[in-house]
Amino acid sequence: MSEAVSALVIATVLLIVVVVDLLRRHGVILRTMHELDGGEATSGDEPSSRQGR
Amino acid sequence: MAAALLALSAVLLVAAGASKVAQPDPAADALGVAGLPSQPLLVRGGALVEALLGIAALIWAGIVIDVLVALSFVAFAGFVELLRRRPDAESCGCFGGEGEVPSLRHVVGNLLLAAGCVVAAVTRAPSALTVLRHSTGTGLVFVSATIVAAWLAGMVLRGGPEVRRP
Numbered sequence: 001m002s003e004a005v006s007a008l009v010i011a012t013v014l015l016i017v018v019v020v021d022l023l024r025r026h027g028v029i030l031r032t033m034h035e036l037d038g039g040e041a042t043s044g045d046e047p048s049s050r051q052g053r
Numbered sequence: 054m055a056a057a058l059l060a061l062s063a064v065l066l067v068a069a070g071a072s073k074v075a076q077p078d079p080a081a082d083a084l085g086v087a088g089l090p091s092q093p094l095l096v097r098g099g100a101l102v103e104a105l106l107g108i109a110a111l112i113w114a115g116i117v118i119d120v121l122v123a124l125s126f127v128a129f130a131g132f133v134e135l136l137r138r139r140p141d142a143e144s145c146g147c148f149g150g151e152g153e154v155p156s157l158r159h160v161v162g163n164l165l166l167a168a169g170c171v172v173a174a175v176t177r178a179p180s181a182l183t184v185l186r187h188s189t190g191t192g193l194v195f196v197s198a199t200i201v202a203a204w205l206a207g208m209v210l211r212g213g214p215e216v217r218r219p
Contacts, residue, residue: 003184004191006057007198014205021209 056114056178057199058169062122063110063181064203065166065210070104072149073097079146079153086142087135114173114180123170130163153211162210 073080077096085091106125110118129147136142136155144153172178181199185192 003056003179004194004198006054007060007195007202009054010057010061011198011202011205014202014209017209018205 055169055173055176056180056184057195057202058166059110059114059119059122059173059178060181060184060195060199061202061206062126062166062170063107064199065206066107066110066122066125067104068107068203068207069148070100070102070107073100073146074104076149079144079149079151081146083132083136083142083144083146083155086139087132111181114178114183116174116177119170119174119178123167123174126163126167126170130160130167133159133163148207148211150211156212158212159210162206 074097077093077100080100081091081093081096083091084096103125106118106121110122133145133147133155136145137157137160142155144151145155145159147153147159179187181192181196184195
């Protein structure tokens with residue numbers, strides 16, 4: 001049983017990450033990302049962070 | 054938790070390996086950018102080994118297989134990190150596609166999976182098949198959740214879900 005619960009927990013955590021990604025890309029939580037990025041608001045995180053290095 | 058992480062890693066190996074067998078070019082391009090041997094035939098061979106290792110881990114979990122899976126993910130993490138340092142690397146090709154931007158998230162995700170496999174080796178975590186054989190109901194939930202988790206993990210590692218814009 002514990003293995004099944006663990007798999008469900010992992011799937012749930014990953015689902016949350018995917019949903020947060022979707023919300024970010026739709027701009028729903030763009031302001032939060034803007035603040036986290038120190039003023040650089042983007043619709044896709046990685047390309048912008050690569051430019052920032 | 055270790056058994057779930059091992060099964061998730063194994064399913065990802067199977068999926069990524071099968072994808073690269075079918076579409077070796079993006080991974081071959083990435084290997085070329087990293088200055089590594091990049092013949093498509095070589096990529097196909099490596100991808101086949103990757104997929105077979107994943108299948109083996111789903112069937113026979115054990116110290117040797119768990120450590121091999123962990124080492125695979127450490128190697129993938131190193132490769133993606135190498136690509137992150139190359140400005141001309143547009144895709145890692147890990148899942149056989151274009152536009153899989155080498156990201157820190159991908160590196161960290163691979164290392165987390167590697168750590169999970171090490172824990173699985175130390176704790177002698179059961180394989181997915183063993184869990185399924187032990188209890189069919191629990192095993193089916195385990196396998197289903199693992200497949201869904203692998204699908205989501207693939208999306209996360211590739212850099213998030215695609216959003217179609219009008």
